[in-house]
Amino acid sequence: MSDTASPQTTGPDAATAYQPTGRTVPTRSRDRAAYDRELVHSILDEAYVCHLGFVRDGAPVVLPTLFGRIGERLYVHGSTGSRPLRESGRTDPG
Structure with a gap:
């Protein structure tokens, strides 16, 4: 695979894998990514804490x-008045 190619998910396991996109394919160590x-669910189910990143006033905040x-849906703890959760429903939350 070249440095510009994305991993492809085809064949019999395609229905059980997430499709890679330009936002989910790492720019470094692509061979370590799994879809x-x-x-993915087993990794998520092992953890309770995640790092939520967004842009505030032009600077990244994590x-x-x-x-x-639960199933295919992630639930994030936080106030409905917090910036990350208010912005999460926007088309381009930043």
């Missing part, structure tokens, strides 16, 4: 927060 649903997964 298998069972693997906040540790609690989360949980």
